[in-house]
Amino acid sequence: MLILIKYIAKLLKALSSEDSPWQIAGGFVLGMIIGLTPVFSLHNLIIVVLILIIKVNIGMAILSFLVFSGFAYIADPAFHNFGTWMLTNPDLQSTWTSMYESEWWAMTRFYNTVVIGSFVSSLLLSIPVFPAVLVFVNQYRTHIHAKVQKWKIVKAFKGTKVYSIYQTYTRVRG
Amino acid sequence: MRIKGIIFLVIIAGLGFAATYFITDEFIEEKIEYQASVINEAKVEIDGFEFDLFSLKVGWDRLQVANPKNTMTNTFETGRTEFNVDFWPLLWNKVIVENVQMTGFELETERETDGYFEMPVDEEGEEEPGIFAEVTKQVGGEISKNAQMKFTAVKDDINVDSLMAMVDLQSIDKMDSLKNGLTDNYSKWDSTINNNTIISDVNKMRTTLQALNVNEMKDPKKAIEALKDIQGMVKKADSLKKSVVNLKENFTSDLTASRNSLESIPSWVREDIDRASGIAKLPEINAQSIGTALFGSNLLGDFNRYMGYLGTAREYGARLKGPEDEEEEIERFAGKNYEFSDKYDWPAFWVKKIELSGVTKNDIDLRGLVTDVSSDQNKTGKPLLIEMGGADANNTSLNINAEINYLEEKPRESVKVTYAGFPLKNSRISPSELIPYELNSGTGELSLGVDVIGKRFDSEIKYLASNISFDFNSAGKPKNQIESLIRTAISSADDINATALVDNTTGPLRVRVRSNIDDMFLNTLKSTISREVENAKRKIRNEVESRVNAKKREVEQLVKQKEAQLRAEYDKFEKKVNDQLQIVEEKKKELEKKKKELEDSIKNKAVDTIRDKIGF
Numbered sequence: 001m002l003i004l005i006k007y008i009a010k011l012l013k014a015l016s017s018e019d020s021p022w023q024i025a026g027g028f029v030l031g032m033i034i035g036l037t038p039v040f041s042l043h044n045l046i047i048v049v050l051i052l053i054i055k056v057n058i059g060m061a062i063l064s065f066l067v068f069s070g071f072a073y074i075a076d077p078a079f080h081n082f083g084t085w086m087l088t089n090p091d092l093q094s095t096w097t098s099m100y101e102s103e104w105w106a107m108t109r110f111y112n113t114v115v116i117g118s119f120v121s122s123l124l125l126s127i128p129v130f131p132a133v134l135v136f137v138n139q140y141r142t143h144i145h146a147k148v149q150k151w152k153i154v155k156a157f158k159g160t161k162v163y164s165i166y167q168t169y170t171r172v173r174g
Numbered sequence: 175m176r177i178k179g180i181i182f183l184v185i186i187a188g189l190g191f192a193a194t195y196f197i198t199d200e201f202i203e204e205k206i207e208y209q210a211s212v213i214n215e216a217k218v219e220i221d222g223f224e225f226d227l228f229s230l231k232v233g234w235d236r237l238q239v240a241n242p243k244n245t246m247t248n249t250f251e252t253g254r255t256e257f258n259v260d261f262w263p264l265l266w267n268k269v270i271v272e273n274v275q276m277t278g279f280e281l282e283t284e285r286e287t288d289g290y291f292e293m294p295v296d297e298e299g300e301e302e303p304g305i306f307a308e309v310t311k312q313v314g315g316e317i318s319k320n321a322q323m324k325f326t327a328v329k330d331d332i333n334v335d336s337l338m339a340m341v342d343l344q345s346i347d348k349m350d351s352l353k354n355g356l357t358d359n360y361s362k363w364d365s366t367i368n369n370n371t372i373i374s375d376v377n378k379m380r381t382t383l384q385a386l387n388v389n390e391m392k393d394p395k396k397a398i399e400a401l402k403d404i405q406g407m408v409k410k411a412d413s414l415k416k417s418v419v420n421l422k423e424n425f426t427s428d429l430t431a432s433r434n435s436l437e438s439i440p441s442w443v444r445e446d447i448d449r450a451s452g453i454a455k456l457p458e459i460n461a462q463s464i465g466t467a468l469f470g471s472n473l474l475g476d477f478n479r480y481m482g483y484l485g486t487a488r489e490y491g492a493r494l495k496g497p498e499d500e501e502e503e504i505e506r507f508a509g510k511n512y513e514f515s516d517k518y519d520w521p522a523f524w525v526k527k528i529e530l531s532g533v534t535k536n537d538i539d540l541r542g543l544v545t546d547v548s549s550d551q552n553k554t555g556k557p558l559l560i561e562m563g564g565a566d567a568n569n570t571s572l573n574i575n576a577e578i579n580y581l582e583e584k585p586r587e588s589v590k591v592t593y594a595g596f597p598l599k600n601s602r603i604s605p606s607e608l609i610p611y612e613l614n615s616g617t618g619e620l621s622l623g624v625d626v627i628g629k630r631f632d633s634e635i636k637y638l639a640s641n642i643s644f645d646f647n648s649a650g651k652p653k654n655q656i657e658s659l660i661r662t663a664i665s666s667a668d669d670i671n672a673t674a675l676v677d678n679t680t681g682p683l684r685v686r687v688r689s690n691i692d693d694m695f696l697n698t699l700k701s702t703i704s705r706e707v708e709n710a711k712r713k714i715r716n717e718v719e720s721r722v723n724a725k726k727r728e729v730e731q732l733v734k735q736k737e738a739q740l741r742a743e744y745d746k747f748e749k750k751v752n753d754q755l756q757i758v759e760e761k762k763k764e765l766e767k768k769k770k771e772l773e774d775s776i777k778n779k780a781v782d783t784i785r786d787k788i789g790f
Contacts, residue, residue, distance in 0.1 A: 052179035080509050087512045100514035103262045114509030 011063055015140050024057045025133035029126045031061035035068025036075070036122040038115055042108045068122075075121075076114055083117025194227045214249075214490075216240035217289040230259040236278075240289020248285055249486060252532070253278020257525075268520040272527065279532030279540070281483070306485035309631060309683060310478045313676060316470065316685045334717040341450045343718065345442035349725045352439075353732060356432050360736040363425060367743050370421075372414055376754040379407050383761040404765050411758050418751055425744055429737055436733060443722050450714045461692040468604045468695070469637060469672035470687045477635045477674060480591060480622050487578070488587070521550035530562065536596075538572045540564040551580045570595045584628035594619040603639055603670060608660060608695060611649050616642035632677040639670045659698040667691060 015024065030051050034044050051061050072079075087096060099105040110116045148154055203223035210218035222235030233256040241249040257274040383404070513519065528544040542562025548554045557579035565571040576589040598616035603609055616639050624633040644664060652658035664670075672689035 049183060052183055053176055054179075055176050076509075083509060093514075096512070097514040101517060103265075106518065107265060109511075111512045111514065112509045113512070117509070 011060075015137060015145065019055075019057045021134045021137035021141075023055055024060050024137050025130050026054070027051065027057035027060035028064045028133045029130050030056060031064030032068045032129060033119070033122040033126065034061075035065040035070075036072045036079075036125070037118040038109075038112075039069075041115055041119075043119060072118065076118070079117035079121055080113045081117070082121060083113030083115070086116055086120065087111065087113060199223050199225055210239075211291045212294065214239055214242065215291065215293060216242035216245055217291045219289075230261055230264070232257055232259060238283075238285065238289070240285060240291070241282075242291075245289040245291075246285050248280075248283045248289065250279065250281050251283050252276050252280075263518075263520050266518050266520065267522070268518075269523050270520055271525040274525055274528040274530075276528055276530045277532070279530050280534075282535070305626060305629060305631060306481045306488060309676065310481045310485065312683050313474050313478050313481070313685055316466075316474060334713050337450060337454055337714065338717060338721065340453050341446065341718075343446050343721060344449075345439065345446045345722050346725050348442045349439060349722070349729050352435060353729045356435070356729070356732060356736070359428065359432060360740060363428065363740050364743070366421070367425075367740070367747050372417060372421075372751055373747070373754075375410070375414060376751055376758075379411065380754050380757050383407065383758060400765060404762050407758065408762055411755055414751070415755060418748065422744070422748065425740075429740065433733055433737065436730060439726055439729070443718060443726070446722065447711075447715050447718045450718055451711055454710060454714060461688065461696050462686065464608075464695045464699070465672065465689045465692040466685075466687040468606045468608060468687075468691070469689055470674070470685075471605050473635050473637055473672060473674040473687060474676075474685065476620060477622065477633070477676060480589070480624070484587070484589060484624065519553055521548045521553040524548040524554055534564075534572060536566065536570065536572075538564050538566045538570060540572060542574070555581070557581055565595075568595070568597065570597070585626075587624070587626040589622070589624045591622040592619070593621070596620075598639055598642060603642065609644075609664065611644040611646055611661075613639075614643045614645045616640060630679060631683070632679050633675070635674045635676075637672045641668060642670060656698065659701070660695070663694045663698055664691060667694075 030047050034047055037044060050056075051058060086092060096111065100111055108115070110119070200223070202225050203220050206223070207218055207220055217238070217240040219238045219240075220234045220236070222233075224231070224233045226232075233254070234252075235254055236251065237255060238248045238251045241247045253276075255274065255276045257271045260270040260272065263270040525547040526545065528547065530544055531539075531541045534540055540562055541564050542560070544562075545559045546554055546556040547558055548556075551557060557577050560574060560576040562575075563571065563573040571592070571594050573592045573594075574589070575591075577587070579586045579588075594617075596618045598613045598618050600612055602612055603616075619638040619640070620636070622633070622635045624631075626632075644661075646661055646665070652661055667690075670689065670691055672687065674685070674687045676683065676685050678684070
């Protein structure tokens with residue numbers, strides 16, 4: 001329960017933070033890619049480095065990662081089928097072979113059905129998700145944030161001991 | 175750009191670097207020693223271990239691999255060893271080593287401490303003896319058998335009573351056991367013949383039939399019904415006949431088998447005679463036994479030593495194999511790996527080349543190459559090859575060539591070892607009492623060739639002693655005529671060669687040893703001790719036979735008597751059954767005749783009635 005509250009608070013905090021909408025959308029999309037694809041993959045290491053280096057919202061990336069990890073558990077068979085289709089596609093055989101022959105590319109394990117299937121799916125998903133999150137953040141900040149703050153449930157929540165503990169905790173952590 | 179993020183990454187990288195720098199070689203050494211000891215089932219100890227993560231260079235000053243069967247010795251040890259592990263295969267969990275430089279390689283060295291290693295409970299497993307272990311065991315038996323052979327101390331006035339006290343005459347026990355088995359079998363047949371239901375069934379049938387008075391039958395319908403009953407009984411009678419025939423077949427074949435079992439008795443007696451001759455140390459005077467007695471223990475001893483090395487090599491080879499032959503399972507969320515080339519199809523473990531150098535126990539400076547040691551030869555496409563050789567200061571050389579090939583349908587292992595030019599001065603050419611003389615000069619050559627294809631085993635070990643001269647002076651004057659004849663015979667021999675053949679190419683394992691001086695010894699021994707040996711053997715044979723003959727006659731008498739008794743009982747039984755069945759048969763014919771009569775009478779009556787009606 002505490003974890004759920006923590007992440008709802010984090011989401012609301014991120015949405016109303018000083019970070020620009022593209023930073024939030026960037027964090028969301030990068031977290032989504034990590035969540036949808038097998039965690040221990042080379043491309044995820046690069047994405048983690050990107051998250052740390054470029055100014056995307058880390059909280060949103062973590063949140064997005066957790067949400068999409070759960071989704072990936074259900075979607076893996078579909079990724080496997082998609083990956084199988086790609087890896088057995090006759091038109092792509094020369095590409096896969098040359099990638100497989102290169103040790104660096106081979107390290108990405110793109111020859112695995114779930115890795116390639118989930119990675120390409122998450123990239124394709126990023127195309128609509130990134131602008132959608134941008135729009136959502138803008139809309140939230142312009143129209144929704146003030147209203148949300150007035151919701152009784154939010155006020156009540158802010159008055160709880162749990163919230164004050166969380167506030168203290170975040171202050172201590174910086 | 176996020177400065178804090180970059181700093182964080184730099185810190186992480188720095189910590190990683192520091193970890194690899196500060197993680198001591200001892201830590202890795204300890205881990206490797208433990209895992210290797212588990213595989214070896216005895217301690218594996220590494221001294222001066224070095225590991226450089228950045229260059230992937232591995233080295234040690236000394237490696238000791240304890241022998242699990244004798245933990246106070248090492249199976250082998252090495253001195254300074256260095257090699258580099260390939261980087262890319264490690265990312266695929268494969269260990270590929272291009273070139274190992276190994277110095278100070280030695281086999282069977284003494285240990286300063288006990289190499290016992292307490293195996294984790296779940297790692298202990300039962301080992302099946304391999305082909306080398308089986309061959310070694312059988313050849314070992316042959317060696318100990320030959321060690322008992324004495325040629326010169328043969329006496330024909332042996333005390334058979336004291337000899338018999340030492341011999342356990344197994345044929346008597348075996349005959350007792352046979353007699354008990356036969357008695358049980360005869361009792362079984364006695365009971366089968368006298369207590370079976372066939373006689374009572376036939377009696378019942380006959381009583382039923384006799385109750386039918388055919389002459390009083392006037393009604394055709396009743397006659398037909400009775401006939402139906404009779405036909406049922408006839409079927410039953412046929413079935414009883416079949417039972418009697420089957421019983422007779424079983425009875426006859428069982429009696430024949432019982433009689434044939436007596437044929438084993440002479441071979442049991444012969445085994446007892448051989449055993450008694452062995453205890454009396456009476457030799458077989460033929461070329462094969464002389465060759466075996468002269469050179470068997472040396473050649474087969476050397477043979478077994480090399481077989482031991484091969485067995486060890488095979489055992490370690492088997493332990494290197496991981497579970498990689500298991501088929502890859504496609505787990506639901508692990509996906510499936512597509513392989514677009516065989517580039518990463520490495521075995522789990524592959525050392526491409528080992529440049530090996532060391533010193534043998536005989537101070538031969540041995541150098542050579544071992545290539546393609548791998549956990550899966552099908553993936554490397556190359557067999558394991560060993561080419562080593564070297565010589566000492568006196569030009570005594572040792573060459574070892576081996577190929578262990580698991581690429582073909584049947585695994586093939588071939589080994590050739592040549593140890594040549596070793597001096598024979600002050601050594602004996604044979605441990606046999608027939609040649610108790612040391613040599614004044616001579617050089618020796620020992621060569622071994624072993625080919626194992628699947629379970630087919632073929633090997634040859636040759637021994638050649640060249641330019642030899644015997645030191646008869648130290649032995650003094652000949653003590654008897656045999657010695658004198660042997661001295662004369664072998665003094666003319668410059669070279670002596672002996673060959674031991676161990677193979678199973680035509681059936682069970684055969685061990686044969688021949689040499690170029692067998693015939694010479696054969697002639698000498700035939701002219702001297704042959705008569706004594708034959709006399710002694712005759713005495714033993716007579717004594718054994720006299721002791722076992724009473725039992726033999728007892729068993730033969732039992733078979734003769736019981737067989738006659740059972741045959742008489744069976745004949746009586748068979749006659750009784752056949753007599754009864756004859757009555758059944760006659761009754762059947764009688765009824766059939768009556769039935770026909772009645773049917774004819776009905777038919778005639780019907781015809782007469784119709785004629786009366788139509789006035790014809």
